[in-house]
Amino acid sequence: MLLLLGLLGPVAVTVVVAIQENGPLGVVTEPLSSDLVLDSIWKTLYLSLAVTVATWICAVLFTLAVAMSRPIVGKTLFGILFLTFWISLLVRTYGWALTLQPNGALDVIGQRLGLTDEGFGLFQTMPGLLPPMVHVMLPYMVLPIYAAIQSLDPAQVRAARSLGGSELFTLRKLILPSLKSGSWAGALLVFILSLGFYVTPAFLGGPGTQVLAMVIGLQFGRLENLGLTAALGTLLLVAVLGMYVVADRLFKISQQWDRA
Template identity: 40%
Template sequence: MSTITAELTAGEVRAERRELRRRKRTALLLVVPLLAFIVFAFVAPIASMLYRSVYNPTVVELIPRTISGLAEWKNTELPQPATFTVMAQELRQLAESRQAGILAAAVNRSYPGSSSLINATARKMNRLTEAQLAAEGAAALRQSDPRWNEPELWRSIRQAGRAYTDNNYLTALDLERNAQGQIQWRDSVRIYVQLYSKTLGIAITITLLCIVLGYPLAYYLSQAPRRVASALMILVLLPFWTSFLVRTTSWIALLQTNGVFNSILEALGLIDAPLEMMYTRFATVISMTHILLPFMILPLYSVMRGIDPGYVRAAVSLGSRPWRAFLWVFLPLSLPGLSAGSLLVFIISVGYYITPALLGGTDGQMIANIIAFHMQHSNNWGLAAALGTLLLVLILTLYWVYDRLVGASNIKLG
């Protein structure tokens, strides 16, 4: 009898295990579309961005023999005459295939002015035959322009010819390598570190303004009767029902020289001449604050609505003043909503593109606008990928610091 019972128990266990495996397979099949979407929409683009930031085979594919000849070249002297000859021959081939401009654009990023030099030299080499270039290609290249006798130009060509390179990250950090290969600050204009600082400053300002404007409103909504709160919440959600582009361009009508704000101020006699508010950092901050304010109010309201009002009443009944009860009871309980709203507004504002592009001008541009410029106009996708990667690392680092601080404060409150 005991043997039969044991066999039945073992059979039930095996059946339960089969059922559990079947449920797991079913759950996995339900999740597969979401995983595929995440891989396609998030993982693949980020991986491609990381790869493009260090992989740049354009130059070595255009002039492979020249790059091979420069591999053993000493930086302090000019390359061997054979390297000059090979360069002249490959420039002629690029001129015939109409690809000299691609090489010129790639080298010009590290050696300004080389774009016109390479294009002009390629046209001159194209006038010579292969036999002439094989016999006197080095002399023809040197005579075409005196800049071909500068070691700095050849260093730039060799540097641009590396398939895997950290040049994009150095440029994104306003750094460069000198003739000895040491990393130093760029001698030319430094713009990217300043842009990162400006982007962070604008994002922090917008986040603080959303806190100042959104916290009192969310508090009022949480304390108001449900019917009143529902009616006011419709006004908070109303911007989501309006086109984002319409909301952005409406600020142009408000902030331009003959816009609504300047007209009102002039009518009231507060100003004698219109204020320059368009294409400034002020225009970027105020318009983005208006657009992102609902993202602060909604998390705050959802948390505040769940706070039991009896806690504050109990503190007041025990002798605490209302404002002290708010600071020591209600405010700590609302910190999860405040943290979520602040993080949401900050991360969205750091990567904003359309609003700064339409309203910011030169002063209100953010790093996302420069990334878009390199992708759409300068076609420097490697630098755009490096800037995007550094922005991603910066946001993840700030999020890690935020999580550590918020986690530590939650432990103390608990």
């Protein structure tokens, strides 16, 4: 009961404040009338989609490496991956800030290798947000994909190879299709988390990378515009719930998460 109250209480207060301050229709029309909000929505969708695709590619490669390696190697790889859960998100973000900032670690390595003369210029840019967010989201994508690959019968892989199937053919026709349900579950989870991600964009982003969570933080923390803040939070909540319901109906994602 206490857990339910803690989850639903703040949501209910946010929705009530949004309706009281803006009216039922104003919850939608008021935020969408702002150019700043509209621009942040497009940037949020773009960044979330890019992070989801990049995380899926990394997660598939990582999961295949774990599945095909010796047990001790697989356990070591998983340990390294989930070691990030024991390190504060703020600490990891500061680490990426030191890496991406001008004359930071990445620029120094690039200059010494002859890849760039003036640095990569990734700090406070959209491309610069991609590696840190993939680093944070990777475990959430790996878990459902790994659960899906565990259901693959190794005898099928051996049969495909014994019948003359190449590694690429086996991967394309047998392994990747078996990862479909896990991939959709992980993609939805990463995309939803990326929509509301705040810490990394706030610390590593700049004026040209204001995503929706940063606009909500600005409206609430500095401008104290509770009406617009509540409306944006309500719209984001409705969008996330709607995406989950549609995706669950189409791809049975909740069943895959139960297996994970």
